[in-house]
Amino acid sequence: MANLKELSSVPEVLASGHRMCAGCGAPIVVRQVLRGAKAPVVVANATGCLEVSTTIYPYTSWNSPFIHTAFECAAASLSGVEAAYNSLKRQGKITEEIKFVAFGGDGGTYDIGLQSLSGAVERGHNMVYVCYDNGAYMNTGIQRSSATPKGAETTTTPVGKTQPGKTERRKDLTKIMIAHDIPYVAQVAPSHWNDLYKKSEKAFSVEGPAFINALAPCPRGWRYDAEDTIEMCRLAVDTCFWPLYEAEYGKITVTYKPRNKKPVTEFLKAQGRFRHLFSPDNEHILEEIQAEVDRQWEELLALERLGLESQEQQE
Amino acid sequence: MASEQKRVAMTGNEAVANGMRQINPDVVAAYPITPQTDIVQFYSSFAADGLVHTEMVTVESEHSAMSATIGASAAGARAMTATSSQGLALMWEMLHIASGYRLPIVMPVVNRALSSPINIHCDHSDTMGALTTGWIHIYSESAQEAYDNLIQAIRIAEHPDVLLPVMVCQDGFITSHGIEIVFLLPDEVVKEFVGEYKPHTSVLDVENPIAVGPLQLQDYYTETKAQEAEAMARAKKVILEVAEEYEKISGRKYGLFEEYKMDDAERVIVVLNSTAGTTKAVVDELRAKGEKVGLLKPRVLRPFPADELVEALSSAKAVAVMDRAETFSTRGGQLFTEIRAAFYESHKRPLMRNYIFGLGGRDTTTREIHRVFKDLDADLERGQVDKLVTHLDVRE
Numbered sequence: 001m002a003n004l005k006e007l008s009s010v011p012e013v014l015a016s017g018h019r020m021c022a023g024c025g026a027p028i029v030v031r032q033v034l035r036g037a038k039a040p041v042v043v044a045n046a047t048g049c050l051e052v053s054t055t056i057y058p059y060t061s062w063n064s065p066f067i068h069t070a071f072e073c074a075a076a077s078l079s080g081v082e083a084a085y086n087s088l089k090r091q092g093k094i095t096e097e098i099k100f101v102a103f104g105g106d107g108g109t110y111d112i113g114l115q116s117l118s119g120a121v122e123r124g125h126n127m128v129y130v131c132y133d134n135g136a137y138m139n140t141g142i143q144r145s146s147a148t149p150k151g152a153e154t155t156t157t158p159v160g161k162t163q164p165g166k167t168e169r170r171k172d173l174t175k176i177m178i179a180h181d182i183p184y185v186a187q188v189a190p191s192h193w194n195d196l197y198k199k200s201e202k203a204f205s206v207e208g209p210a211f212i213n214a215l216a217p218c219p220r221g222w223r224y225d226a227e228d229t230i231e232m233c234r235l236a237v238d239t240c241f242w243p244l245y246e247a248e249y250g251k252i253t254v255t256y257k258p259r260n261k262k263p264v265t266e267f268l269k270a271q272g273r274f275r276h277l278f279s280p281d282n283e284h285i286l287e288e289i290q291a292e293v294d295r296q297w298e299e300l301l302a303l304e305r306l307g308l309e310s311q312e313q314q315e
Numbered sequence: 316m317a318s319e320q321k322r323v324a325m326t327g328n329e330a331v332a333n334g335m336r337q338i339n340p341d342v343v344a345a346y347p348i349t350p351q352t353d354i355v356q357f358y359s360s361f362a363a364d365g366l367v368h369t370e371m372v373t374v375e376s377e378h379s380a381m382s383a384t385i386g387a388s389a390a391g392a393r394a395m396t397a398t399s400s401q402g403l404a405l406m407w408e409m410l411h412i413a414s415g416y417r418l419p420i421v422m423p424v425v426n427r428a429l430s431s432p433i434n435i436h437c438d439h440s441d442t443m444g445a446l447t448t449g450w451i452h453i454y455s456e457s458a459q460e461a462y463d464n465l466i467q468a469i470r471i472a473e474h475p476d477v478l479l480p481v482m483v484c485q486d487g488f489i490t491s492h493g494i495e496i497v498f499l500l501p502d503e504v505v506k507e508f509v510g511e512y513k514p515h516t517s518v519l520d521v522e523n524p525i526a527v528g529p530l531q532l533q534d535y536y537t538e539t540k541a542q543e544a545e546a547m548a549r550a551k552k553v554i555l556e557v558a559e560e561y562e563k564i565s566g567r568k569y570g571l572f573e574e575y576k577m578d579d580a581e582r583v584i585v586v587l588n589s590t591a592g593t594t595k596a597v598v599d600e601l602r603a604k605g606e607k608v609g610l611l612k613p614r615v616l617r618p619f620p621a622d623e624l625v626e627a628l629s630s631a632k633a634v635a636v637m638d639r640a641e642t643f644s645t646r647g648g649q650l651f652t653e654i655r656a657a658f659y660e661s662h663k664r665p666l667m668r669n670y671i672f673g674l675g676g677r678d679t680t681t682r683e684i685h686r687v688f689k690d691l692d693a694d695l696e697r698g699q700v701d702k703l704v705t706h707l708d709v710r711e
Contacts, residue, residue, distance in 0.1 A: 040521035042390075042518050042519065042521070044386070051530070052530050055526050055528070055529035055530055056529065056530050056532075057529040057530060057531045057535050058529075058535070059529075060526035060529060062524065062526055063524060064521065064524050065517075065518040065519065065520065065521060065524040065525055065526075065527075066518070066524070066525075066526040066527065066528075067386060067389055067518050067526075067527040067528055068526075068527070068528035068529070069382055069385055069386070069409065069412050069528055070382070070408055070409065070412060072378070073378060073379060073382035073409070076374060076378070076379035076382035076383050076386070077382045077383065077385055077386035077389075078386060079344075079372060079374075079379075079383050079386065080342060080344055080372060080382065080383030080384055080385060080386025080387035080388075080389075080390070080394065081386040081387065081389065081390040081518055081519070082386075083342045083344070083370040083372045083383065083386075083387055083392075084341060084342050084370070084386070084387040084388075084390035084391065084392035084394065084519065085390060085519055086370050087341040087342055087368065087369065087370035087387075087392055088341060088390075088391065088392060088519065090368065090370075091341070091368055094519060096521065098519060098521060115375060115376060115379075116375070116376070116378070116379045116382065118375070119374055119375030119376070119379055120379075122375070123372065123373065123374075
C-alpha cells in the first residue's frame with residue numbers, strides 16, 4: 001500500500017502546462033498509471049484529445065520518449081517499438097530496462113483501434129495499453145462510440161422527438177481483453193487511486209501484454225462541473241456502473257465491492273448527458289439501465305467465484 | 316571490381332527475400348497477401364533458422380504492418396515490410412506517416428491489380444496511386460533488378476540527404492513467381508555495402524527523449540512538407556551515386572531509367588517493369604529489319620526525372636507511353652500524363668499517345684507491342700496521333 005506522499009514524489013512523466021481541459025480525467029489517469037512504471041517508459045499515443053493537447057509542435061508535455069502515428073494503431077506502432085527494443089537488446093546495442101505504454105481514448109481503443117490492439121496483445125508484446133474511457137469521441141465534439149453508455153446524449157445520438165439519446169448498450173471492452181487470456185487486465189478509476197496504482201504496478205511488472213481500462217470523465221461531454229471529475233468516478237464505482245476488478249490470466253478478482261451499492265440514477269442524474277432520462281416518458285430506460293448494471297455486476301461476482309472455485313479444485 | 320556472384324535460378328520473390336536476408340534488418344513486420352506472400356514465407360524461414368537477427372512481427376493487417384514498421388524505424392531499427400495491392404491500399408494512411416516522419420523504411424511491393432473486380436494478377440494500380448505518398452518509387456523489370464534495387468534502396472533511404480522511405484516494385488506473378496537466372500552477391504559484400512544503420516534519433520533513447528509525431532498546424536506543417544519535397548529532390552543525385560557504387564560491386568549498371576536502342580530511335584515505347592522485357596524482344600526483331608525503334612524503361616518515378624526523360628525522348632518522332640493502370644481522368648495513365656506534362660516547355664515535342672494495357676494480369680505479348688509500334692508508324696505518316704488514349708487488347 002503506497003501513501004500519497006510517496007506517490008507524489010515520483011517524477012512526473014506528463015508535465016503540467018498541457019492543454020487538456022480543466023477537469024479532464026485523462027491526464028489524471030496518465031499520471032496515476034505512470035507512477036507504477038518503475039523504469040523509463042516509451043509512450044505511444046493514439047490520435048485523440050490527449051495527443052493533440054500534449055504535443056503541439058514545437059512543444060511537448062512528455063518527459064519521456066513519445067510516439068504518435070495515427071488513430072487506430074497505437075498498439076501496432078508500439079509493438080514495432082517494442083520489437084526494435086528486443087532486436088537491439090539481443091544485439092547488445094541497448095542495455096537499459098525500458099517499459100512500453102500506450103494511451104488511447106475509447107474511440108481509438110473500443111472502436112477504430114480494436115483490431116490492432118487485439119493483434120498486439122495476441123502477439124504477446126511486453127507492453128501496457130491504457131484506455132482512457134470518456135465514453136465518446138470527445139476530441140471531435142462528443143460523438144457516440146461503442147463505449148458510450150445507453151441513454152447518453154451525444155452529438156450523433158441527440159435527444160430528438162423520436163430518439164432518447166443512445167439506444168444501444170456499451171461494449172464491454174474489459175471482458176473482451178480478458179478473453180485474450182493475457183497476463184493482466186484491469187479496470188480502474190482515478191477516484192480509487194491506490195487501487196489504480198497497485199494495478200498499474202502489476203501491469204508494468206508482468207511479462208507480456210497488460211491492458212488497463214480507466215474511467216476518464218469528461219466535463220464537457222458528460223456535462224458536469226469541472227471540479228466534480230473524481231466525484232463522477234466515485235459514483236460510477238459505487239453504483240457498480242464501473243466495477244473495479246482485475247484478471248490475471250483470465251482469473252477475475254473484484255478489487256472493490258461497495259458496502260452500499262447505490263442506484264445507478266445517482267451516477268446518471270449528476271450528468272447533463274442523461275438529463276432527458278428523468279422525464280416520465282423515459283422511466284423505462286432508467287429501469288433497463290439499472291437492470292443491465294445489476295446483471296453485469298452479479299455476473300462479475302459469479303465469474304470471480306468461478307475463478308476461486310477452480311483454484312480451490314486445483315489446490 | 317565486381318565480386319564473385321552466385322548464379323542461381325529463382326523467382327523474383329525468392330530473390331527479394333534473399334536480398335532482405337543479406338540486408339538483415341532488425342525488424343520485419345509483415346502480413347501475407349498474394350502475390351507477395353512468398354517473400355514473408357521465405358523470410359520467416361530465414362528467421363526460424365537463425366540466419367538473420369530480425370525480430371519478426373507477424374501482424375494482423377497491412378495497416379498494422381506499416382504501423383509497426385514505423386514504430387520500429389522510429390526506435391532506431393532498420394525495419395522492413397512487403398506488400399501488394401489491397402495491402403498497400405490498406406497501408407495508405409500510414410505511407411504518408413512513414414515519409415512525413417522521414418523514416419528510411421524499405422518495402423518491396425509486388426504489383427497487383429486493385430479490386431474491384433477482385434483480381435490477384437499484375438497491374439500497377441496499387442503503386443501508381445501511391446505516387447503522392449512521399450515514398451521514393453523504384454521499378455524493376457526482372458528478379459535480378461528487384462534484388463539489385465532492393466539492396467540499393469537501403470542506401471538511398473538511409474542517406475542523410477534523403478531519409479525517405481522507398482518502395483521497390485516488381486510485377487506480380489510475372490517476375491515474382493517466374494523463375495529466372497539471378498546473380499546474388501556474396502552475403503558479406505551486401506553487408507558491407509548497406510553498412511550498419513546509425514539512426515540520428517530514436518524513441519528508445521530515454522536519456523534524450525524526443526516526441527515523434529506531434530501536432531503541426533498552420534504554423535509548421537508547410538515547412539515540414541516543403542522539407543520532405545526538398546529531400547525528394549536531393550534523392551535523384553543520391554540514387555545515381557548509389558547506382559555507381561553498386562555497379563562497382565555487381566557489374567550491373569543502373570540509372571534513373573534504361574534506354575534500349577534509343578540512339579537513333581524514331582518510334583519509342585515507354586513502359587515499366589516486365590513488359591519492358593517483352594518490348595526489348597520486339598525492338599530487336601524490328602531493328603533486324605532496319606526499323607528505327609527503341610524502348611525507354613523508367614526505373615525511378617519518385618523523384619520524377621522529368622528533365623532527363625525529356626532529353627532522352629526529344630529526338631524521337633513518336634512515343635507511346637504504356638500505363639498498366641487506369642487513372643479514370645479519361646486523359647491517360649499516370650506515366651503518360653507526367654511525361655507529356657514534362658514536355659510542356661520543350662520545343663521538340665514528339666507525337667505522344669497512351670496505351671492502358673495489361674490490367675488484372677492480361678498478358679501483353681510481342682503481338683500487342685508490334686501493334687503499338689505499327690500505330691506509331693501510322694501516326695507518323697498521318698502527322699498526328701489518331702487516338703490519345705487506347706485500351707490495348709480489349710474485347711469489343
